[in-house]
Amino acid sequence: MKHGLSKDEATMADSPKNLYFYTMVKTKNFKANGRIWIDGKEGAFLGYGRVELLEKIHELGSIRQAAQAMKMSYRQAWEFVKQMNEQTEDPLVLMNVGGKGGGQTQLTEAGLRAIEAFKSFNTAFQKFLDSYSEQLHF
Template sequence: MKTLLAPTKNYRLNGRLWLETDEGRFLGIGRLELLERIAELGSISKAAQAMGMSYKRAWDLVSSMNAQAATPLVSTQTGGTKGGGAVVTEAGQAAIVAFNELQTRFQEFMALETNRLQA
C-alpha cells in the first residue's frame, strides 16, 4: 500500500460503522442518536424533531430496530389523557452501550491502521 501513497500527503483512514442483517441496517450512528434522544425526551416525535427528521422516518427506524432485535429496543405507549410516549428498554440501553463500545474499537482500529500507513 505504501508504494501507492504520495510521500507529501497526509493520509488517514476514515469510515462509518453500522451493524446490519439480511433485512438491512440494524444499528448505526444515526439510529444510536435516535435511541439516545428517545431516552432523553421520552417521545419518538420529540426525538425526531430534535434530529430534524420526520416522525414517519423516526417511527420506521424504531420499527426496523425493534423487528430485528431479540427484544424491542423501544417501547411505545399510545396517547390518552396524559398523551403517549416512548421508552428505551433495557435491551435498548444495552444496545447503546454495546454500539458505543464497538464504535470506540472501530476508531482505535482506524487510528492504528493510519499509524501503520504513516510509519
C-alpha cells in the same frame, strides 16, 4: 497541491494553533476513515443515527421530539424504531399511543444495552482507524 480544508476535518481546524501542531498536520496528508453498523436478518439494525436516536428517545420520552432534536424527519425516525424492534426478541423501544400527552415511549433494558454495545464497537473501530492512519503515505 492546495491546502483547503474538507468538511470532516473541522476537528483539525479547531485545534490549538501552535507551530508544532501545524508541522504535524502538514506532514499528515491522509486519514483512514470509515463507518460501521450492525445488520440484522432484515437489513440494517443499528448505526450512528439510530443510536443517537435511541439516546434522544431515552432523554425526551418521545419519538417525535427525539427526531426534531436531531433534525431528522419523524417519518424516518419512526421507520428506524420499527425496523429495530422487528429484528430483536425483545423490543428496544416501547411505544404507547394515546393517553396523557398523546402517548409516551421509553427505552427498554435491551435498548440501553444496544446503545452500549454499539458504542464500545465504535470505540474499538476508531482505535483501529487511528492505528492505520499512522502508516498512510502515497
